[in-house]
Amino acid sequence: xxxxxxxxxxxxxxxxxxxxxxxxxxxxxxxxxxxxxxxxxxxxxxxxxxxxxxxxxxxxxxxxxxxxxxxxxxxxxxxxxxxxxxxxxxxxxxxxxxxxxxxxxxxxxxxxxxxxxxxxxxxxxxxxxxxxxxxxxxxxxxxxxxxxxxxxxxxxxxxxxxxxxxxxxxxxxxxxxxxxxxxxxxxxxxxxxxxxxxxxxxxxxxxxxxxxxxxxxxxxxxxxxxxxxxxxxxxxxxxxxxxxxxxxxxxxxxxxxxxxxxxxx
Amino acid sequence: xxxxxxxxxxxxxxxxxxxxxxxxxxxxxxxxxxxxxxxxxxxxxxxxxxxxxxxxxxxxxxxxxxxxxxxxxxxxxxxxxxxxxxxxxxxxxxxxxxxxxxxxxxxxxxxxxxxxxxxxxxxxxxxxxxxxxxxxxxxxxxxxxxxxxxxxxxxxxxxxxxxxxxxxxxxxxxxxxxxxxxxxxxxxxxxxxxxxxxxxxxxxxxxxxxxxxxxxxxxxxxxxxxxxxxxxxxxxxxxxxxxxxxxxxxxxxxxxxxxxxxxxxxxxxxxxxxxxxxxxxxxxxxxxxxxxxxxxxxxxxxxxxxxxxxxxxxxxxxxxxxxxxxxxxxxxxxxxxxxxxxxxxxxxxxxxxxxxxxxxxxxx
Numbered sequence: 001x002x003x004x005x006x007x008x009x010x011x012x013x014x015x016x017x018x019x020x021x022x023x024x025x026x027x028x029x030x031x032x033x034x035x036x037x038x039x040x041x042x043x044x045x046x047x048x049x050x051x052x053x054x055x056x057x058x059x060x061x062x063x064x065x066x067x068x069x070x071x072x073x074x075x076x077x078x079x080x081x082x083x084x085x086x087x088x089x090x091x092x093x094x095x096x097x098x099x100x101x102x103x104x105x106x107x108x109x110x111x112x113x114x115x116x117x118x119x120x121x122x123x124x125x126x127x128x129x130x131x132x133x134x135x136x137x138x139x140x141x142x143x144x145x146x147x148x149x150x151x152x153x154x155x156x157x158x159x160x161x162x163x164x165x166x167x168x169x170x171x172x173x174x175x176x177x178x179x180x181x182x183x184x185x186x187x188x189x190x191x192x193x194x195x196x197x198x199x200x201x202x203x204x205x206x207x208x209x210x211x212x213x214x215x216x217x218x219x220x221x222x223x224x225x226x227x228x229x230x231x232x233x234x235x236x237x238x239x240x241x242x243x244x245x246x247x248x249x250x251x252x253x254x255x256x257x258x259x260x261x262x263x264x265x
Numbered sequence: 266x267x268x269x270x271x272x273x274x275x276x277x278x279x280x281x282x283x284x285x286x287x288x289x290x291x292x293x294x295x296x297x298x299x300x301x302x303x304x305x306x307x308x309x310x311x312x313x314x315x316x317x318x319x320x321x322x323x324x325x326x327x328x329x330x331x332x333x334x335x336x337x338x339x340x341x342x343x344x345x346x347x348x349x350x351x352x353x354x355x356x357x358x359x360x361x362x363x364x365x366x367x368x369x370x371x372x373x374x375x376x377x378x379x380x381x382x383x384x385x386x387x388x389x390x391x392x393x394x395x396x397x398x399x400x401x402x403x404x405x406x407x408x409x410x411x412x413x414x415x416x417x418x419x420x421x422x423x424x425x426x427x428x429x430x431x432x433x434x435x436x437x438x439x440x441x442x443x444x445x446x447x448x449x450x451x452x453x454x455x456x457x458x459x460x461x462x463x464x465x466x467x468x469x470x471x472x473x474x475x476x477x478x479x480x481x482x483x484x485x486x487x488x489x490x491x492x493x494x495x496x497x498x499x500x501x502x503x504x505x506x507x508x509x510x511x512x513x514x515x516x517x518x519x520x521x522x523x524x525x526x527x528x529x530x531x532x533x534x535x536x537x538x539x540x541x542x543x544x545x546x547x548x549x550x551x552x553x554x555x556x557x558x559x560x561x562x563x564x565x566x567x568x569x570x571x572x573x574x575x576x577x578x579x580x581x582x583x584x585x586x587x588x589x590x591x592x593x594x595x596x597x598x599x600x601x602x603x604x605x606x607x608x609x610x611x612x613x614x615x616x617x618x619x620x621x622x623x624x625x626x627x628x629x
Contacts, residue, residue, distance in 0.1 A: 029478075060471045062342065065482075074480045080469035082341045083482035085364050088334035091326070095338025095346070096469065098322055099295050103471050121334070124327035 025053035029078045038238025040228035041070050043195040044137060044204070048106070049077055051208045061104040062096050064089045068110035069143040087118025090125035093132045104215055106133040111152040112142045115177040122177065129186030129220035133211045136178070138253065139228040147233035151175045154248055159233070174252060178225045182259040188220035190259040194227045194250070196242045203255075219261065227253045276453050281419040282446040284454070285349070285375060285439070286311035288423035291457040295344035296322040298335040302354045303387040304443035305377035309349070329354040333361030333374075340370040341481035343468030345427060349375035351443070352393050353384060355401075362436055363402030367483030367494070369501075371430035373423065374408075375439040377446040380605030388605025389443035391527060394582040397440045398556040405495055407502050409437040410555040412526040416450035424455050431463045433505055440555060442578065444528050444607070510553035511562060515541065519548025521617060522566055524587050525576040526552050528607070533576050535610035540617060547617065555583070563590035572620065574598040576613055578606075596620075 024030075027049035033042040052061050058079055065073040067086035074081035084092040089107040097105040114122050114136050125134070141159055142148040148161040152174050156165040166174075182190045189211060193204040204226060211222035227249050229241035236244060279287070286308045289297060297316070299309040312323040326332035332348045339346045350358065355376045365372060376397065380390040397410045409429045411422045422439050430437035472478045485491040512530075515537050516522065525533040530551040540547035550566065552559050567573070572595050575584035584599040591597055600616040602608045 058471075059473045062469045062471060064338070071484060074478070074482065078472070078478050080472045080479045081481070082338060082469055083368075083480070083484050084337070085334060085360055088330070088337075088361070091331040091334035092338035092341070094324070094331075095296070095298065095335035095340075095344075096342045098324060098335070099339045099342050099344035099346070100470060120327055121331055124331065 025050050027053040027058050027078050029076055031075050033076060034072065035069065036232045038229065038231045038241065039069070040139065040195050040226060041137065043201060044135070044226050044228070045070075045073065045076050047195070047201060047205050048108075048135065048208055049079075051205060051212060052079060052104075055209065055212055057104050057212065060102070061106070062100070064093045064096070064105070064107040066107070066109040066113040067144075068113050070108055070110065070137065071144065073108055087113050087116070088121055089113065089118065090130070090132070090134060091121045094125055094128070094130050097130060097132050101131070104133075104212055106135060108135045109137070110143070111136070111138045111140065111150045115175050116151040119177075123181070123184070126181050126184045126186045126221045126223065129188070131215055131218050131220060132222075133208070133215055134221060134223045135208075136223065136225040137228045138225055139230040139233070140174070140249065141230045141233040143230045143233050147230070154252060176253065178223060178258055181223055186220050187223060187259055188214055188261060189222040189257075191223070191257045192225040192227060192253060192255050194245060194255055196229070196245050200255075214261070225253070227255065274453060276451050278449055279416060279452050280307060280447060280449050281413075281416045281441065282307035282377065283311050284416045284420040284452045285423055286315070288420035288455055289347055290315055290319055290321060291455055292423050292427055292460045293345065293458060293462070294321050294347055296324065296339050296346045297348065298324045298326050298332040298339070298346065299348050300326050300329050300332050300350065300354060302329075302351045304379060304389075304446050305349050305351050305375070307446070308375065308377075329357040330361070333358040333365070336372050337361055337365050337368070337370065340365065340372045341368065341469055343465035343470055345371075345431075345462065347373040347375070347423075349377065351377045351379045352381050352390070355393065355396070359396070359402035362408065363400070363404050363406060364483045365436045366402075366406035366408070366498070367404065368481050369434040369498075370436070370481065371427070371434050372436050373426045373430055373439065374436060375441065378440065378442045380603070386605040387443060389445070389528060389578065389607065390603070390605055391442060391529060391578040391582070392580075392603065393440065394555065394577070394579060397438055398558065398586075406498060407435075407505070407556050409433065409435055409505060409508070410440050411437065412440050412553060412555050413445060414527050414530050414551065416445070416448065416452045419445060420452050420454055424460050427460060429505075429508060433501055435501065435505070440527070442528050506557045508554060509557040509559050509561075511559040512551040512553060514549040514551070516548040516550065516566070518546050519569070520546040520571045521548070522570045522573045523547060523549045523576055523613065524552070524563065524573055524583065525549065526555060526583065529576045529578055532608060532610050533613060536613040536617070539610055539614050545617065552583075558586050558590070560586070560590040563587060564592060564594075567591040567594035570595060572596040572598060574600055574613075574617060574620070576608060577601045578608070579603055
């Protein structure tokens with residue numbers, strides 16, 4: 001990618017006598033995100049990298065990118081990263097973590113990747129209690145390939161492969177994989193968040209920070225689902241997607257902690 | 266017995282699979298990721314038993330798909346890693362191997378081949394020759410392929426495989442079969458710790474301030490870049506040609522050359538003896554590396570011999586490469602059994618004699 005623009009890192013710390021209160025973290029590269037306007041990916045990328053930056057673990061963090069819209073996550077996240085085959089991110093993360101147990105390892109996957117083609121890897125990674133962070137972006141659709149039905153697509157939801165709406169008798173039910181994973185002893189912390197408003201962003205940041213802390217303590221798998229939007233795939237404006245999230249997605253995928261350590265707040 | 270284990274030089278009686286597993290520990294693997302499948306489960310079992318007492322790491326994955334992707338991750342993190350499986354499991358690994366080849370990661374994969382296609386049989390076969398030497402997964406790539414013909418080589422080729430894989434940052438495969446995996450022979454194991462670790466500055470180990478972030482990927486979305494990467498791979502494969510290895514038995518005066526690898530070459534050695542007793546000048550060329558393949562040597566031999574015969578435990582796969590090698594200079598025949606059946610030395614001799622009879626008829 002050869003898009004060039006001035007670096008945010010070059011901004012003076014005190015411009016025109018004002019204090020700098022917000023800037024791009026060192027853990028993000030200068031490359032502009034390729035994501036559609038309004039897409040959750042950009043926000044989640046930024047929050048995840050802010051946490052790595054604030055915990056000062058850039059030199060100890062290794063990420064695994066999926067196949068999906070965030071296939072190029074490694075262009076933006078300024079940490080060592082590997083690009084996995086579709087569905088295999090947590091197997092790749094397992095390989096990394098097992099040979100470098102003192103590093104912080106995270107995988108980043110969408111719903112098709114994690115909850116369809118990679119279901120076996122997802123379940124067994126958590127079942128082994130791999131000491132990694134799994135970030136799961138659930139927008140109920142295959143975004144990159146043009147908006148096909150995902151395992152998480154809502155009943156009745158229109159996609160390019162469910163043009164008359166998802167029908168249970170043909171396509172089964174939307175899968176609530178985070179709920180399933182709570183049943184596994186290897187799952188230490190399972191939470192479902194969203195970045196549709198500033199409060200959500202703050203909560204996600206806390207969840208990610210906690211997850212890295214738990215990883216440092218060797219507690220087991222931390223699973224952070226982010227119920228996300230897809231303005232292009234859903235054929236909505238970003239503002240309309242927020243309404244859809246609140247009215248359609250959250251009732252099936254309610255936000256909050258699904259499994260938290262005993263005694264944790 | 267225990268104290269003897271790490272010493273070099275002691276001869277031991279071992280199964281091929283166990284010799285390979287013991288050699289892996291002695292090659293200081295950082296990790297092995299595998300999944301049980303007959304006829305190679307002894308490798309995983311041996312490592313699960315021995316590694317906790319010694320060094321390294323062994324993980325039983327949920328599938329071959331997962332094990333090869335664990336290999337990808339660990340190799341990308343700079344570790345010396347291997348896996349093993351048998352034909353159906355190796356098929357499941359092809360996607361991962363294509364990614365590993367494209368991302369240019371070193372690793373070692375052993376395929377203890379069984380009869381196929383499909384679920385097939387657990388008996389030995391060489392039916393995975395094409396899959397091993399032509400790439401196997403999608404895209405233009407090659408594995409480095411070593412074909413052991415003894416329990417000794419099952420052990421030795423672990424070291425050779427890692428040496429080549431790490432030298433070229435390319436996956437290497439030991440292509441063996443169920444018979445070599447299961448049979449017991451004398452073996453002198455390679456010395457523990459004698460395989461030096463290589464530098465891996467490209468590995469994802471955590472980005473220090475002093476360097477850019479390292480990325481392990483096989484995605485090059487711009488076609489110009491993808492072509493560049495392909496050229497780089499092809500250049501590498503050209504260099505790999507210099508690593509070709511083969512063994513010649515009674516070739517000097519041979520008028521007929523058998524070409525066979527692995528277990529088939531053991532059978533053909535006996536055929537050479539039987540033929541010589543009958544006054545037939547038969548020799549044997551055994552490719553040790555199947556990729557790179559001894560094209561040049563076979564082409565040279567074509568000047569000297571009347572015909573060649575490829576002997577394989579499949580429907581005739583390597584014979585195509587032998588034909589390519591001789592460029593039509595001499596006839597190339599084929600003798601094989603399939604589906605887990607093994608040709609006998611006498612079968613091969615009979616085939617040679619029938620070719621000679623036919624030629625005689627043609628001449629008369």
